[in-house]
Amino acid sequence: MSPVLLAVTATIAALGGATVVGLLVNRRSGVLREAGPAPEPRTADLGLSDAGPTVVHFSAVWCGPCASVRRVIEQVCEDLPAVAHVEIDIDANPVAAKQLSVLSLPTTFIFDVDGRQRYRSAGVPKAADLRTALEPLLA
Numbered sequence: 001m002s003p004v005l006l007a008v009t010a011t012i013a014a015l016g017g018a019t020v021v022g023l024l025v026n027r028r029s030g031v032l033r034e035a036g037p038a039p040e041p042r043t044a045d046l047g048l049s050d051a052g053p054t055v056v057h058f059s060a061v062w063c064g065p066c067a068s069v070r071r072v073i074e075q076v077c078e079d080l081p082a083v084a085h086v087e088i089d090i091d092a093n094p095v096a097a098k099q100l101s102v103l104s105l106p107t108t109f110i111f112d113v114d115g116r117q118r119y120r121s122a123g124v125p126k127a128a129d130l131r132t133a134l135e136p137l138l139a
């Protein structure tokens with residue numbers, strides 16, 4: 001096999017692999033996942049509602065997608081008035097981010113009325129997914 005053909009084949013293989021990895025990463029972005037049986041983090045300082053579920057999202061001034069998350073959450077909370085919304089600036093409150101293992105922005109959590117973490121999402125969640133996750137918590 002000629003060196004040029006070998007280089008072209010290697011380049012195509014590398015680009016194909018990078019494309020697959022990129023698609024897998026983007027597919028998970030913004031997807032709500034149920035919280036597992038991990039020990040509950042300390043949430044007393046987050047300002048959770050004791051009257052209903054609370055959506056908490058971590059953001060920063062420099063985070064572009066965080067504004068989209070804010071709009072989606074405000075839209076859902078407008079439709080579901082019993083749901084509280086708390087936005088935490090990761091630069092102003094790094095302790096809360098560390099307690100909840102926030103490694104990227106935007107990150108969104110849903111807590112039930114008892115303060116238990118029920119869902120977590122990295123990226124921009126879809127409004128329909130948020131509603132679907134929140135409605136059972138309102139019953």
